[in-house]
Amino acid sequence: MAVVAIVGRPNVGKSTLFNRLVGKRLAIVDDTPGVTRDRREGEGRIADMRFRILDTAGFEDAYDDSLEARMRRQTEQAIAEADVALLLIDARAGVTPLDERFAALLRKGRTPVLLLANKCEGRAGQPGLMEAYSLGFGDPIPVSAEHGEGLGDLYDALHEHIGLGEAEPVAEAELFRPELDVTLSDDPEAENDAPPEAGTPERPLQLAIVGRPNVGKSTLINRYLGEDRLLTGPEAGITRDSIAVDWTWKGKNVRLVDTAGLRRRARVTEKVEKLSAADTRRAIDFAEVVVLLLDADDMLEKQDLTIARQVIDEGRALIVAANKWDAVKDREAALQKLRDRLQTSLTQLRGVPVVTLSAKEGRNLDKLLSEAFRIHALWNKRISTAKLNQWLEGMVATHPPPLSKGRRIKIRYMTQAKTRPPTFAIFASQAENLPEAYIRYLSNGLRSDFGLDGVPLRLHIRQGKNPFQPTKRR
Numbered sequence: 001m002a003v004v005a006i007v008g009r010p011n012v013g014k015s016t017l018f019n020r021l022v023g024k025r026l027a028i029v030d031d032t033p034g035v036t037r038d039r040r041e042g043e044g045r046i047a048d049m050r051f052r053i054l055d056t057a058g059f060e061d062a063y064d065d066s067l068e069a070r071m072r073r074q075t076e077q078a079i080a081e082a083d084v085a086l087l088l089i090d091a092r093a094g095v096t097p098l099d100e101r102f103a104a105l106l107r108k109g110r111t112p113v114l115l116l117a118n119k120c121e122g123r124a125g126q127p128g129l130m131e132a133y134s135l136g137f138g139d140p141i142p143v144s145a146e147h148g149e150g151l152g153d154l155y156d157a158l159h160e161h162i163g164l165g166e167a168e169p170v171a172e173a174e175l176f177r178p179e180l181d182v183t184l185s186d187d188p189e190a191e192n193d194a195p196p197e198a199g200t201p202e203r204p205l206q207l208a209i210v211g212r213p214n215v216g217k218s219t220l221i222n223r224y225l226g227e228d229r230l231l232t233g234p235e236a237g238i239t240r241d242s243i244a245v246d247w248t249w250k251g252k253n254v255r256l257v258d259t260a261g262l263r264r265r266a267r268v269t270e271k272v273e274k275l276s277a278a279d280t281r282r283a284i285d286f287a288e289v290v291v292l293l294l295d296a297d298d299m300l301e302k303q304d305l306t307i308a309r310q311v312i313d314e315g316r317a318l319i320v321a322a323n324k325w326d327a328v329k330d331r332e333a334a335l336q337k338l339r340d341r342l343q344t345s346l347t348q349l350r351g352v353p354v355v356t357l358s359a360k361e362g363r364n365l366d367k368l369l370s371e372a373f374r375i376h377a378l379w380n381k382r383i384s385t386a387k388l389n390q391w392l393e394g395m396v397a398t399h400p401p402p403l404s405k406g407r408r409i410k411i412r413y414m415t416q417a418k419t420r421p422p423t424f425a426i427f428a429s430q431a432e433n434l435p436e437a438y439i440r441y442l443s444n445g446l447r448s449d450f451g452l453d454g455v456p457l458r459l460h461i462r463q464g465k466n467p468f469q470p471t472k473r474r
Helices: 012-021 067-081 097-109 124-134 151-162 217-225 271-286 302-313 331-345 365-379 385-398 435-450
Strands: 004-007 038-047 049-055 084-090 113-118 207-212 241-250 252-258 289-295 319-322 354-356 411-418 423-428 456-461
Touching: 004 012, 004 067, 012 038, 012 049, 012 084, 038 241, 049 151, 067 084, 084 097, 084 124, 084 151, 097 124, 113 124, 113 151, 207 217, 207 271, 207 302, 207 365, 217 241, 217 252, 252 365, 252 411, 271 302, 289 302, 289 365, 302 319, 319 331, 319 365, 331 354, 354 365, 385 411, 385 435, 435 456
Parallel strands: 004 049, 004 084, 084 113, 207 252, 207 289, 289 319, 319 354, 423 456
Antiparallel strands: 038 049, 241 252, 411 423
């Protein structure tokens, strides 16, 4: 599939055009210059033409080791990878000196360039459209990324460079794959079809890396990929967008998702950081396995526990990973302290996997992926209705439900309603009066007897139908 890169100086509408071409609001868009930092990939489409589209950071004229210079190098990598580059200018602002320097740089390269004059809706962009001829890329294409104008002309121009042969219709890929549409059923024998196995071409494992700022999330993904795919550095909060990268580990397909660091909400005041936090929460919503990355020198702060609870509440499989483990002196004591804190602070998720690693040194990275596939298999585990009811009979015989209103609560049967996470429906008389302590007793028994430690469980208590109760007439 052909690769198209959107390039230009900051705040000319590159991310808006990216969202327009992929048909979704994937990239964060704001009036603040320099919102985009990492290059984001998506599957673009104009009518029957499909291509891989790259959104890039705004070009900065910096060549040192600053953040702006590292962003510029990411943009240069995208241009080198692309079959054609779309140079975007702001027609309402006209051609700026930075546009001219960037155009001069592009003319030296081998990548074909199409010049797009954005914000050409109405007449305000006409002077800038005329100025664009001075950049030396031929006729500029007037577009409006915000309103979707000019895409027909862009289609014709792209056709000359990539054609349709390299962009044949294929199944449209999504950044995050939604969960299967499953609902609780009153039928104890009703079972949903198992999803395709994770790691296959049909469904890669969705693995999101989350945590507080500056704990090494981007460094970890770069280490897996073997290249500086994501921006890293000593500055906190470099990552803003949630960036998904497809990768293969030991023949298994994995979609690694880097996310922005999450701070306490009271400390988040800037609009862009609020958008980044919302994008991270969206990444958690659509992930399958979430790695909560900790700084080994400062593990399980209050914010770490808040993030972990968000993952559990969303029903995702969770792994706790302590990064920078090479810098820890007393490792045995630190590991025991971490496990004790998890046991006391995350009681709703007993047995959560803990992995110690060093992204910088490349230690224990394979162990983290092995745990991810193992916990994912548990997250997808299905137990037959016959086994569940045989187990339930033994649990009820050992500890019968309590009395309610002078009558014993009767638990009739149970079934697994869905996976991802394992969700069970228990049908009982006086369901609303079954104590929480008894529900925890059943939940803990499920974990112990069926090997479900470390994954969220959902237990729904439902009222059994009374065949002797008369139906209400309408």
